[in-house]
Amino acid sequence: MKDVLDFENTEIAFSNKSNRQLRKAKILFSIISFEWLIKIAKPITNLLLHIHFPISPILKHTVFKQFCGGETIAQTESTINTLYDNGGVYSILDYSVEGKGDERFFENTVNTLSRVCDYAKHSIKTPFLVFKPTGLGRSAIYEKVTSNVELTESEQKEWEKIVERFNLICSSVAATDNLKIMIDAEESWLQGAVDQLVEDMMVKYNKIRTVVFTTLQMYRLDRLTYLEHLNNLGIQHGIKIGIKFVRGAYMEMERERAELKGYKSPICQDKASTDLNYNTAVSYSLVRLHLFELFIGTHNELSCQILMRDMIEKGMKTNDNRIWFGQLYGMSDHISYNLAKNDYNATKYVPFGELREVIPYLFRRAEENTSIGNQTSRELNLIDKEIKRRRKNQIV
Numbered sequence: 246m247k248d249v250l251d252f253e254n255t256e257i258a259f260s261n262k263s264n265r266q267l268r269k270a271k272i273l274f275s276i277i278s279f280e281w282l283i284k285i286a287k288p289i290t291n292l293l294l295h296i297h298f299p300i301s302p303i304l305k306h307t308v309f310k311q312f313c314g315g316e317t318i319a320q321t322e323s324t325i326n327t328l329y330d331n332g333g334v335y336s337i338l339d340y341s342v343e344g345k346g347d348e349r350f351f352e353n354t355v356n357t358l359s360r361v362c363d364y365a366k367h368s369i370k371t372p373f374l375v376f377k378p379t380g381l382g383r384s385a386i387y388e389k390v391t392s393n394v395e396l397t398e399s400e401q402k403e404w405e406k407i408v409e410r411f412n413l414i415c416s417s418v419a420a421t422d423n424l425k426i427m428i429d430a431e432e433s434w435l436q437g438a439v440d441q442l443v444e445d446m447m448v449k450y451n452k453i454r455t456v457v458f459t460t461l462q463m464y465r466l467d468r469l470t471y472l473e474h475l476n477n478l479g480i481q482h483g484i485k486i487g488i489k490f491v492r493g494a495y496m497e498m499e500r501e502r503a504e505l506k507g508y509k510s511p512i513c514q515d516k517a518s519t520d521l522n523y524n525t526a527v528s529y530s531l532v533r534l535h536l537f538e539l540f541i542g543t544h545n546e547l548s549c550q551i552l553m554r555d556m557i558e559k560g561m562k563t564n565d566n567r568i569w570f571g572q573l574y575g576m577s578d579h580i581s582y583n584l585a586k587n588d589y590n591a592t593k594y595v596p597f598g599e600l601r602e603v604i605p606y607l608f609r610r611a612e613e614n615t616s617i618g619n620q621t622s623r624e625l626n627l628i629d630k631e632i633k634r635r636r637k638n639q640i641v
């Protein structure tokens with residue numbers, strides 16, 4: 246397929262990076278390309294933090310700076326401004342504190358989301374909110390509801406609290422003029438409960454405009470069928486269906502659990518099948534834009550090219566407000582910035598949170614960049630290309 250857009254334009258891709266920042270990014274991606282280093286760095290970092298060894302400044306000026314916007318909403322503002330003012334890229338503030346399964350943490354997440362909502366509704370630079378369902382309630386509760394296990398009285402209360410939190414956040418977003426909210430997808434054994442809840446939210450809040458977006462992980466074998474179900478839900482209730490399409494982040498865990506528990510893995514057998522599923526789902530939705538609004542959360546260039554080609558074939562404007570592209574902050578700037586330069590709706594998830602609290606998120610990013618080997622070498626090649634271009638033009 247002939248490319249619609251040249252993602253290799255590194256001048257645009259790195260227009261917001263100084264020479265110094267480029268060199269720092271090069272060093273960082275070179276380091277995280279060593280799988281063994283990331284493997285040993287994780288326990289060592291956790292240990293050093295545990296014994297209060299002063300490692301925070303190092304982390305802050307390296308991985309944190311590369312992959313996070315700041316520790317607070319206020320600190321993240323300059324990242325939001327740089328992305329939008331220099332590149333036309335929208336930000337999605339992502340409170341990236343994970344894995345604390347207690348009520349205080351869940352309440353704190355709700356309060357933080359409420360503050361993000363108050364901030365984002367006043368700015369055209371931040372069109373979406375996002376949250377992870379396990380930020381609002383315990384995994385064990387989602388798991389039980391997904392597998393139809395009867396809840397105890399206190400678990401039932403916890404579930405009701407989760408429903409209340411979903412409602413609180415979604416209704417606050419619905420009450421704004423044009424903010425939208427995306428709900429991330431979790432592991433398949435939790436996702437049944439999330440799907441049901443998000444469907445309820447869409448039925449409630451997507452009558453007039455697309456407020457709530459669900460997430461479909463297209464590495465799952467059952468998701469094309471689920472997409473048809475969502476299509477029918479939209480018709481049945483006369484609502485818009487917002488969907489973020491991703492490939493899925495928990496492949497290894499899904500396969501390991503299936504093997505351990507002796508059921509058939511719910512994940513596509515190979516990468517090509519996931520890719521096919523992904524692109525088929527996006528095409529399916531694109532011909533049903535009277536119902537669907539799409540958010541393509543991917544660092545895959547071909548999936549972006551296919552969608553852009555299909556939009557052209559349908560005679561759509563590049564910035565049609567029913568189509569959004571999204572990448573993670575610190576990764577694949579060449580996609581985000583080139584999309585935005587050509588007037589597509591390009592967004593970045595911009596993680597924020599206290600340094601100590603976002604360490605798990607940072608390690609997931611480092612591991613992802615290591616395990617998706619060509620992701621790192623692609624970043625490195627592009628950085629090298631830009632450094633050479635600047636040298637040649639005596640910009641360095």
Ligand SMILES: Cc1cc2nc3c(=O)[nH]c(=O)nc-3n(C[C@H](O)[C@H](O)[C@H](O)COP(=O)(O)OP(=O)(O)OC[C@H]3O[C@@H](n4cnc5c(N)ncnc54)[C@H](O)[C@@H]3O)c2cc1C
Pocket residue numbers: 428429430431460462464491492493494495496512513514515516517519541542543544545571572573594617
């Ligand atoms: C903005 C944004 C939001 C995201 N939100 C979520 C979310 O809510 N939930 C979530 O789970 N993930 C989420 N992700 C992560 C996403 O699911 C992918 O893990 C990640 O983006 C890599 O996939 P890709 O399409 O970018 O790129 P690619 O590099 O083309 O694809 C890699 C992906 O392909 C799949 N894959 C790789 N090898 C195989 C194989 N052998 N067999 C089958 N499939 C394979 C895996 O899903 C892998 O992650 C998000 C990503 C982005 C950019």
